[in-house]
Amino acid sequence: MQGSVVSLASIKRIAALDRPAPVAAGCPSQAGGVDPRVADHPCYSEEAHHYFARMHVAVAPACNIQCNYCNRKFDCANESRPGVVSEKLSVEQGLAKVMAVAASVPQMSVVGIAGPGDSLAGASAPKTLALFEAVRAQLPDVKLCLSTNGLALAEHVERLKELGIDHITITMNAVDAKVGEKIYPWIFWQGQRLTGRLAAQTLLDRQLLGIEKAVAAGMLVKINSVLIPGVNDHHLPEVHKAVRARGVFLHNIMPLISNPEHGTVFGLSGQRAPTNAELEAVQAACGIDAKLMRHCRQCRADAVGMLGEDRGQEFTNDLVAAKTEVDFEARDLYRQLVAKEREDRKQAAKRAGLGLAQMTHGQKRRVAVCTKGGGRINEHFGHAREFRVYDVDAGGLSFVGVRRADNYCQGGWGEEDHMEAILKALDGCQAVLVSKIGRCPKDELAKAGIEAVDRFALAYIEEGVSGWFADQAQLNKITA
Amino acid sequence: MAYKIIAEQCTGCGACEFECPSKAIKEKNGVFAINAEKCTECEGSFDTPQCASVCPVDDTCVPV
DSSP: OOSSOOOHHHHHHHHHHSOOOOOOTTOHHHHTTSOGGGTTOTTTOTTGGGTOEEEEOOOBOOOSEEOTTOOTTOOOTTOOOTTOOSOOOOHHHHHHHHHHHHHHOTTEEEEEEOOBSOTTSTTTHHHHHHHHHHHHHHOTTSEEEEEEOSTTTGGGHHHHHHTTOOEEEEEOOOSSHHHHTTTOSEEEETTEEEEHHHHHHHHHHHHHHHHHHHHHTTOEEEEEEEEOTTTTTTTHHHHHHHHHHTTOOEEEEEEOOOOGGGOOHHHHHTOOOOOHHHHHHHHHHTTOOHHHHTTOOOOOTTOEESTTOOOGGGGOGGGSOSOOOOOHHHHHHHHHHHHHHHHHHHHHHHHHHHHHHTOOOOOOEEEEEOOSSTTBOOOBGGGOSEEEEEEEETTEEEEEEEEESOOSOOTTOOHHHHHHHHHHHTTTOSEEEOSBOOHHHHHHHHHTTOEEEOTTTTSBHHHHHHHHHHHHHHHHHHHO | OOEEEOGGGOOOOOHHHHHOTTOOEEEETTEEEEOTTTOOTTTTTOSSOHHHHHOSSTTSEEEO
């Protein structure tokens, strides 16, 4: 299996030749210490997202709060950010789309509802619950998940639990209303529009109550926080403490997206986004586990596919049949293949780690990798829209995060501007590992002090990065 | 005495339709419209017109 582009037909062919033994439930190779409820969830497990895909179904258009970083009115198919969709779906259309994706994307393991409004707002909640019910009945092998601002969560926890939703995400940017009022101009609560500090206080109280109820019901709760420089950057460690104390298992800090062309309040007021370094500093100040949540892509409310890719345009309403038969055998075979591939990668990573541990010299290096999934170096530099960044030294590899180079509408941007964005994304890296690269970009990277390396094409990331590091150490020894 | 929705500003989110106590709001070509004959401005039901309170776009649900 190379990369994420696996068709169902090819799975059946591979499986016929080399059918791996079925994997017993709870096999440690599958999860590696991750909670089994999210072991195959690409948004929760950095490792799982190499193999599994998610889809967001945009059945929840209405919202009950306003955030200064959100503007649902604006849409552009090239734009990737939460709150944005290209078409709104009825429950029936949503189900048809889910079935069509399940039939042609075997990696799809998660169906989520994330908007474009709030999934549990007054007008959205009945549609969200109806879609979950329908998907639960038709596709018992997928996980259901939900993102919400938390205002209306507490009263829905019980029903969500009944529907088998065992993990949810709440976007929470403050625990102090003095900070919150700079982010939320108003909320709609019990028939009234509240503004100012009262709005923020009500929202924050409801969010904390929702978290407590969800955790008490045995759900895994993840918190997303938007890092807004000058507004909540110094406050997020406090948010982290408050949510951890309530049993939240993951806290994801995401950078503000505030391009003026999006028309958001922050975008228009000139509120800037954080730099990579600022984001990493706040994540570190919160003591957030690097491995778990540094791969978030802040995807659209109608995204389809592996993280960082969006195949939503292939499954628009007019392209989706009213009814699609899903081949469950093929989906099962894909899972078996993945189990084998994951075990192989684990062994390769172990060997790479042993190799690194034998080295006594060589200072820490930062390396970017182009991958389209499967844990391998299998993406052409020219196709890469994002880079996975690792630090490596004799102690091993540590995942720093994902750097995107496409986080803006690309219409009207020339090649040179794109290279500029890439160089910004690769800032601080000494090398970029790719499956292939053209001569011009290779030279341009060299000029910026970044070595483009294609000799580890198709190797596992751990093998390639440690191999490059070993070569560097060897070179240093010769020149020293 | 009724409210209306400025069609070119409506995002079609549907929040108003759900909150309207008089069932006066319906979708029309992707945006929502208020039936002036049914609209009561929420008098007797709420302190404020619900469509205007929940609408995500300022000055979109306004008095006729």
